[in-house]
């Protein structure tokens with residue numbers, strides 16, 4: 001974990017964010033150092049994400065919204081998991097910082113494009129042709145702590161039969177408008 005964070009950090013070029021981030025690397029011990037790195041990202045409103053192989057990287061400079069768990073069959077297959085944890089991000093607040101040309105966009109339903117790293121398969125971003133101002137951001141690829149946590153389960157009618165929802169979050173059979 002420490003090694004991965006250290007490897008990713010020099011790739012972020014955000015002026016003050018970078019300066020503060022480097023400052024946070026002044027030797028402190030283990031866990032405390034990692035917490036400081038996370039806090040710097042959150043305090044600056046900038047969080048980073050990357051794919052499994054590290055080729056594709058991005059930074060979000062604004063707030064995430066509409067965080068939820070989606071249990072639809074397309075999300076389950078795209079992520080290979082029981083559900084997809086995702087948030088919305090304004091396109092103006094999102095920027096690729098490396099490897100954008102390694103992304104393949106798959107149109108999973110008309111006008112809905114899911115971007116993943118063609119080298120390692122990590123799901124990284126989704127976008128709707130009908131609304132280019134907002135992206136869907138899978139939370140699993142984030143390297144820093146986001147400022148939101150999922151607040152509902154959607155498409156529960158399509159939930160995997162082998163998975164049981166045990167939290168108290170609201171559940172919707174499909175997706176509320």
Ligand SMILES: [Zn+2]
Nearest residue numbers: 051053117120
């Ligand atoms: Zn990758």
Ligand SMILES: [Zn+2]
Nearest residue numbers: 070071072075
């Ligand atoms: Zn879904």
